[in-house]
Each structure stands twice: as C-alpha cells, then as structure tokens.
Amino acid sequence: MLEAIFAPRSIAVVGASPDPTKLGHRILKNILDAGYPGRIFPVHPGASHILGFPAYPSVEQVPEPVDLAVIVVPATVVPNVAEACGRAGVKGLVVISAGFKEVGPEGRALEMQLLEIVQRYGMRMIGPNCLGIIDTITRLNASFAALYPHPGQIAFMSQSGALCTAILDWSKAQGIGFSRFVSLGNKADVDEVTLLEAWGCDQANNRVILAYLEGIGNGDAFVAVARRVTKRIPVIAIKSGATQAGARAASSHTGALAGAEHACEAAFDQSGVLRARSMQELFDFAMAFAYQPLIPGNRLAIVTNAGGPGIIATDAAERIGLHLAELTPATMAALRAALPSTASVSNPIDIIGDARPDRYRVALRAALDDPYVDAVLVLFTPQAVSKPEDVARTIVEVAAGSAKPVVTSFMGAATIGEALRILNDHRIPNYAFPERAIAALGAMVAQRHWVERPPEEYVRFDVDAERVRALFTRVCSEGRVELGELEAREVIEAYGMRLPKSLLAQSPEEAAEIAARLGFPVVMKISSPDILHKSDIGGVKLGIGDSAAARDAYELIEYRARKYSREARIWGVLVQEQVRKGREVLVGVSRDPQFGPLIAFGLGGIYVEALRDVAFRLAPVSRQEAAEQVRAIRAFPLLRGVRGEPPADIAAAEEVILRVSQLVTDFPEIVEMDINPLVVYNRGEGATVLDARIILRG
Known part of the structure; x- marks a missing residue:
C-alpha cells in the first residue's frame, strides 16, 4: 500500500496555490522540478490553472484516478479533505498541515478524527505536521524542502522536519545521495516501524536505513521488525530525548513519549540497530555502508604517509576492538622490495612523507591482497611533494571491485578539495580525521557480528x-x-x-x-x-x-x-x-512505556545505587542475551573469580534472569520488581533469592 505514496501514478496537490509565496505553490513546483513522470492535478477552489496545469475545486472533481494526495490546507479543513479523498478512491496521503497533537488537546482530537477517516477508507498517511517526502527512485519531491538530494542508496526518516532541511543542505554540499527521504511528522499512521518494514524489503535501492527518532510509539513492533530488517540491511539510528530535559523537549515537540535511555539502548542492542551518538556519526557510518562492501572480519591494515596519524588510528582501533592485521611474510617482502628502506613494512604501513601515488598503489594493493586483512584505512596528509588528486585516483583504481572495504582519511582542507570530490564520486568514504574512519569500520564489524549471530534461543520453564x-x-x-x-x-x-x-x-x-x-x-x-x-x-x-x-x-x-x-x-x-556467603547480585525489572519490561542485572546488596554497575535487556530475554547481560557488567571478573577465588555459578545467575524474564512476560501487570540480593554460590552450587519486591499496575 505504500506504493501509492512512494511510487504513485498520479498526484493531487490539495492546497496548491498560484501565489509563489504560498507553501502549496512551492510543493507543486518541487514536484515538477524533480521531474516526476506521472499525472499532476492541482486542487484549488478558485484558480483555473496553476503552473500551467488545470486546477480543480476538489479531489472528487479530478477526472482521473488519484493515487496520492498531498494536503497543505489549514488543519481544521484537513478531515473534510481526507474524507473527500477517501470517497474519490485516493490510496495515499501526505499531510503537510500543522496544528494537530503537537499543539495540545484540541489538536490531538482533530488528529484522531483524521486517523479514523484514513483507516475507514483504507488509506495510508504520512504526517500530519511534516515536511513531506522525497523519493529519488520515482523522482518525486512531495515536500517544501528547498533542495532535492542527489540520488543514492541511503534511506532516511526523521521526526524533525527542520532537521531534514538542514541535512538536505549539508548532504548536497557533501555529495551524499539518498534513495528516500521522509519527514514523519506526528506519525499518526505511517511510523518508523512501517517504513522499516517497507524499506527493509528493497535491498536493491536501500543499502542502509537511517533514522532520527524522538519517540518510538510501538516498542515491541519496532524490535520485532528491526530484528528481521537488520539481518538484511544495516539500520543506524540516532535517538534523542535520552536525558530528562531532552525527553521533555521531545514530548513538547511531537507529543511522543521519549523512552528511557537504558530501554532504548537495550532495544537497539537486541534488534541489531546501530546507535549513532551524533549526527556526524550517523552519516559517517552511513557512508561506509552505502559505499563499501560489508567488512568480512575485524582485522585492519593502515596505509599512511605520516607516523602520527598512523599511531592515532592504531589507538582508536584498539579502543573499539579492531585488530591490526598481522601481515604475511610474503606481503612484507613485496612491500620491502618496492618501498624505500626508511618505510615501515609492518602494520601500519608507513610509506613516509614524500610518498607519491606509486607508493600508495603498491601499499594498498599489497594490503588488499593479504589474506589476513579484512579492511584498509588509507591516511593522507598534504606534504610539499604530495599530489592529492593523483593519490585519490590511485586509491579509486586499486580499490575498484575489492570485496574488502577501503576508507580514507585525507586530513586537511585547503589543498585536498578536488581529491575529496574524486573519492566521493567513486564511492570511497573519506573522513576528516582517522578516529571517525575507525568508528565507521567499527560499526561495520558490529553489523557483521549481528548478521552472523545465530538465531536467539528462548526457553520456557515449567512454572505455576x-x-x-x-x-x-x-x-x-x-x-x-x-x-x-x-x-x-x-x-x-x-x-x-x-x-x-x-x-x-x-x-x-x-x-x-x-x-x-x-x-x-x-x-x-x-x-x-x-x-x-x-x-x-x-x-x-x-x-x-x-x-x-x-x-x-x-x-x-x-x-x-x-x-x-x-x-x-x-x-x-x-x-x-541465614544462608552462607556468596557473591551478591541483583535482578530487577522496570516497565518502560515504549518497550515493555526492562530487566537489570548488576552488583547487588547495598552498593548497587552507589556503583551503578548494571546491564539491561528487554524481556523476553534469550539464552544468549542473558549470558551477554551477565558479562556486560564491569564487576563480572568478580563472578569469574579473582586472585585464586573459585568462580561463581554464573549459569545459575543467568537462569534467574531467564525465569524473571518469563515471569514479567507472562504477567504484564508487574511494573516493578527487585531481587536484591541474589546470592550466587560457587560454580555448580546454584543461587538463592534473599529478598524480593514486586509492584503491580494500579
């Protein structure tokens, strides 16, 4: 049904205007300027023609079937327009108009009325209160954005229309392309889950899906759909409203309830969604996935013409768990034969400051050919004899067709502009600093691990x-x-x-x-x-x-x-x-309004609130997730045993997590629960619940 929105055969712009200063005029012009190939019908109560097209007083008077109606009229009129669209057989709506739940109770009631009409006629709707939609595959710009993006394979959704316009402006300058670009607005009908499901089935056009989210309406559905989609296409999200102040701002902005930070983190972890911590990181990750093949492992080679950046990249790689590849003797011999004696043929491969394109060719080819290398980071700093454009062309040529990702960090600005254009035109992602390149490769490794992760094993115990x-x-x-x-x-x-x-x-x-x-x-x-x-x-x-x-x-x-x-x-x-002594841990539950029961595990007793060494998972928890949760706390070495101490019964602690997960899944009326302390004895001796607290929904 979303085809009517993203690939319509015909569009009516309800509220199209002959006045160039009006939003309805801008949207109609954007549709025309993008080269939309289908039929276009302006709808205006008084105009005979708009931008050369015959105008009609209402959708019902359009003489041909209409797939998509773009509505830009006052909020109070929108329900009547939607009703007319339903009677006319329109299948999709994009409601640009504001003045709904984001303005208070009266607007919320109006939005509920609009949604009822949409559902009664079986239509699908983007919005209300949105910037609109862009689809470069269909060549459709049904928005009031000032710019039309480059075509590409990044699908982007956002709850903030203003953020959309800023990103379009920035991405245009950076040469970053999109397949789809959607402002979700109030998400009365089509939401992030709907788009995830639809876009996740289109791997030909979407190599990566990006989302800016303030609130997630149906957490269970989001996790379930994301788990399926992320096995096929990387999904990268930035979730705002993580702080208390941010949550209040998100609520006042869209009327959505911003989820708790721990619940959101657990939801992303358990569904394979890669979380970006900034807008910069969101697009850093996106470029790696959109431009390069997925990394086959976590072994990295670095090629550099300067020692300092190589060290910075090495440190950054170690911090996030990327390993510097051990180059084979054959690789090092080939490098030694072709490079100056002052070059370093181990990893990082330092081809020294006077390196010209020929050295980059030799080093990059050797690294890509090495069977123990999974990805290559090429570092470039401008030197007196540097030829940035030629180095960029060399990298493009050598990397072409490689099954291993190649990313670059050309550091500088004044002299490398043309080189950056060459790299971007040939889908080699460049990062201004090595740490950003390493973080993007780290995201690729995380995606590889998720894709290869075996199916989750969920267990149910015999209980009363x-x-x-x-x-x-x-x-x-x-x-x-x-x-x-x-x-x-x-x-x-x-x-x-x-x-x-x-x-x-x-x-x-x-x-x-x-x-x-x-x-x-x-x-x-x-x-x-x-x-x-x-x-x-x-x-x-x-x-x-x-x-x-x-x-x-x-x-x-x-x-x-x-x-x-x-x-x-x-x-x-x-x-x-009085039970004998053991290691004291806690297993707790709180119910998040968006994602449901959130299970906590950490160091127990009286120190839990002071140390805050706690890991979280959403219920239901699988066997693998319970094991990861226990190992995620900083105090896990105490459970494993230190300084000759025998290991604790970690399996018993995991079983308690699984039994609590089953309990709170079976009984959604449990809103809070604490087992503290849970005394875990030595391996094979089990665990005992010393104290428990349970609160039900009022």
Missing part, C-alpha cells in the same frame, strides 16, 4: 503461573499494588527460584520459637508493604544466635519500623535461615 495469577487477583481485590515479602516469596517460589526457609512471626515469643525450629543463626527483618528499604531504617538483623537474641531483635525491629512510620502496615517480622 495459576498460583501467581490467583495471588495477584487477591492483592488487587484488596486495593493494593505492592506485594508483601511473603507474597513476593510465593511468586518467586512459583517460578522455580530458590529461597531460604522463612516464616512470619507476630510476637517476640513466636520469633524465638521459629528461630529455634529453623536453626541458629537466623536473619530477622521487618515485614511491611510500606517500608521498601529495610536496612535503611535498621529493619534487618543478621547473625541472631539464640532465642533471647531473637526476642530482643523482634522488639527492636518493630520499634524502629513504627518510629520510622506510624502509618506503616506492620505484618510482623520475618525469621529466615
């Missing part, structure tokens, strides 16, 4: 979900959202996670009796749904060794709890067997 469902129903019927510790323990037990023996005491004497039955030493802690951080108020006592100490502990814990909050509901004191 009905027991949990009945418990949640009872808690909600009592008007509560937070489970007490005993109730949380019941959920943990139902999902197959190990717990220490524990019983609730409601008097000092009962506490002493339970403690004796469990066996000393024991742990005692307050049981109250209103006290979240028990240790903060002195509500936890460890190492209680006899009955008298148990009675005293009960009285002290209860006194401290009531002093902390007279209104707190005190259910008693939990008496629990």
Whole structure:
C-alpha cells in the first residue's frame, strides 16, 4: 500500500496555490522540478490553472484516478479533505498541515478524527505536521524542502522536519545521495516501524536505513521488525530525548513519549540497530555502508604517509576492538622490495612523507591482497611533494571491485578539495580525521557480528503461573499494588527460584520459637508493604544466635519500623535461615512505556545505587542475551573469580534472569520488581533469592 505514496501514478496537490509565496505553490513546483513522470492535478477552489496545469475545486472533481494526495490546507479543513479523498478512491496521503497533537488537546482530537477517516477508507498517511517526502527512485519531491538530494542508496526518516532541511543542505554540499527521504511528522499512521518494514524489503535501492527518532510509539513492533530488517540491511539510528530535559523537549515537540535511555539502548542492542551518538556519526557510518562492501572480519591494515596519524588510528582501533592485521611474510617482502628502506613494512604501513601515488598503489594493493586483512584505512596528509588528486585516483583504481572495504582519511582542507570530490564520486568514504574512519569500520564489524549471530534461543520453564495469577487477583481485590515479602516469596517460589526457609512471626515469643525450629543463626527483618528499604531504617538483623537474641531483635525491629512510620502496615517480622556467603547480585525489572519490561542485572546488596554497575535487556530475554547481560557488567571478573577465588555459578545467575524474564512476560501487570540480593554460590552450587519486591499496575 505504500506504493501509492512512494511510487504513485498520479498526484493531487490539495492546497496548491498560484501565489509563489504560498507553501502549496512551492510543493507543486518541487514536484515538477524533480521531474516526476506521472499525472499532476492541482486542487484549488478558485484558480483555473496553476503552473500551467488545470486546477480543480476538489479531489472528487479530478477526472482521473488519484493515487496520492498531498494536503497543505489549514488543519481544521484537513478531515473534510481526507474524507473527500477517501470517497474519490485516493490510496495515499501526505499531510503537510500543522496544528494537530503537537499543539495540545484540541489538536490531538482533530488528529484522531483524521486517523479514523484514513483507516475507514483504507488509506495510508504520512504526517500530519511534516515536511513531506522525497523519493529519488520515482523522482518525486512531495515536500517544501528547498533542495532535492542527489540520488543514492541511503534511506532516511526523521521526526524533525527542520532537521531534514538542514541535512538536505549539508548532504548536497557533501555529495551524499539518498534513495528516500521522509519527514514523519506526528506519525499518526505511517511510523518508523512501517517504513522499516517497507524499506527493509528493497535491498536493491536501500543499502542502509537511517533514522532520527524522538519517540518510538510501538516498542515491541519496532524490535520485532528491526530484528528481521537488520539481518538484511544495516539500520543506524540516532535517538534523542535520552536525558530528562531532552525527553521533555521531545514530548513538547511531537507529543511522543521519549523512552528511557537504558530501554532504548537495550532495544537497539537486541534488534541489531546501530546507535549513532551524533549526527556526524550517523552519516559517517552511513557512508561506509552505502559505499563499501560489508567488512568480512575485524582485522585492519593502515596505509599512511605520516607516523602520527598512523599511531592515532592504531589507538582508536584498539579502543573499539579492531585488530591490526598481522601481515604475511610474503606481503612484507613485496612491500620491502618496492618501498624505500626508511618505510615501515609492518602494520601500519608507513610509506613516509614524500610518498607519491606509486607508493600508495603498491601499499594498498599489497594490503588488499593479504589474506589476513579484512579492511584498509588509507591516511593522507598534504606534504610539499604530495599530489592529492593523483593519490585519490590511485586509491579509486586499486580499490575498484575489492570485496574488502577501503576508507580514507585525507586530513586537511585547503589543498585536498578536488581529491575529496574524486573519492566521493567513486564511492570511497573519506573522513576528516582517522578516529571517525575507525568508528565507521567499527560499526561495520558490529553489523557483521549481528548478521552472523545465530538465531536467539528462548526457553520456557515449567512454572505455576495459576498460583501467581490467583495471588495477584487477591492483592488487587484488596486495593493494593505492592506485594508483601511473603507474597513476593510465593511468586518467586512459583517460578522455580530458590529461597531460604522463612516464616512470619507476630510476637517476640513466636520469633524465638521459629528461630529455634529453623536453626541458629537466623536473619530477622521487618515485614511491611510500606517500608521498601529495610536496612535503611535498621529493619534487618543478621547473625541472631539464640532465642533471647531473637526476642530482643523482634522488639527492636518493630520499634524502629513504627518510629520510622506510624502509618506503616506492620505484618510482623520475618525469621529466615541465614544462608552462607556468596557473591551478591541483583535482578530487577522496570516497565518502560515504549518497550515493555526492562530487566537489570548488576552488583547487588547495598552498593548497587552507589556503583551503578548494571546491564539491561528487554524481556523476553534469550539464552544468549542473558549470558551477554551477565558479562556486560564491569564487576563480572568478580563472578569469574579473582586472585585464586573459585568462580561463581554464573549459569545459575543467568537462569534467574531467564525465569524473571518469563515471569514479567507472562504477567504484564508487574511494573516493578527487585531481587536484591541474589546470592550466587560457587560454580555448580546454584543461587538463592534473599529478598524480593514486586509492584503491580494500579
């Protein structure tokens, strides 16, 4: 159905104007100037002709079928126009008009009315409140952008129309081409997921997909579609609204809810989307993918005419996990025979400052022919005897047809303009500084790893979900959202996670009796749904060794709890067997409004908030993702074992993550959950949940 938008046979511009100062005139002229080959119908209530074309009072009076209507009329009129388009059989709309949900409640209601009309007639719509669309394959410029881009194989979508115009202006100067260029606007109908799915099926025209996103409306759908698309075409996104201030700005800009940073990071990681940290990085990565073959491995050769840039590139490569290739003896022998004795024939290959194009030819050819090289970075700094244009032509000639990517960093400005044009015309990406070239190659390596990653393995355990469902129903019927510790323990037990023996005491004497039955030493802690951080108020006592100490502990814990909050509901004191020591970690859950349950794993106990050493994944979590999550924290060496310490039962920690993932997937009413600490014993000895907290949706 998107063919009606991107490859229409006929277009009506509703709101076309004979006045050159009006937006409707500009859009019609852009369609004409781009060389659109189909039929064009201006729609205006009073004009007879506009830009040489007969004009019609309404879409319904156009004498031929219309595939696409571009609407640029006041917002209050747009629903009536959309209704007329539906009756006339129009299949696609691009609504340029602003004044919808971005302006407040009245605009939101108008947008909902518009969407209802679009859906009722089975149309598809870009916008409202957008710059428009550009498709260089169809030669269609249905936008009010001042420039038409060069044709290319980069597909770009953006929630910001102003950003689109700036990028068009910049890319025109840089010679960067696009296949499609879309301003999404308010995304009432067609959104980033729709475009990802459509563009992901067109590998012939789209070698890379770029996205500037402020909010993602359907996180589950985004992840599911991106997982499929990124196996075929690289997807690079820049996500704004990561900070609190940025989130507020994004919300006020488009009405979209900006997702939490950790959830967004996890969503991109788990769906193969490459995240750019800046607009510069977005296009640095894009040029590598659009111009060069995908890197086959992570072994890099560097060819340079200056030692300093070679060292900078080497350091940058090591930081991101690219390895400098070990050149074969045959490669080094060929270099030694052709280069001056002062040149370095190891990697980086330094052909020294007076290098002319012939040395670049020898070095680049040798590097590309070496079986242990997966990509080549060519560095050039202008020297007195340099011939930048000839060096550029040499690189183009040698790299032509190579199955390995070649990228360059011609450093400078005043003397290399023509060389940069030659490189760009022949699809050799150039970066002003070596670090940017290395980062682009690193993105290619990440894409290669994702493409070769085996299918995710998801597991389901045999659990007692009905027991949990009945418990949640009872808690909600009592008007509560937070489970007490005993109730949380019941959920943990139902999902197959190990717990220490524990019983609730409601008097000092009962506490002493339970403690004796469990066996000393024991742990005692307050049981109250209103006290979240028990240790903060002195509500936890460890190492209680006899009955008298148990009675005293009960009285002290209860006194401290009531002093902390007279209104707190005190259910008693939990008496629990004191488990042996192990490594303390946490497994937590928070529910992101865009992406759903986000699972955290990190160092546990009282240090988690201070150290913030936590890794995140979205549920459901696969076996591979659980293993990666555990290994992603900085403290992982402590679990692996240091200074003669035996390794922890890492597999047991991973299993808890998987069981929690199943729990929060089964029960979307869980909005928060903390298992802290989870005590992980030595390898093969399992893990025990010491404390848990669960909050349900109100």
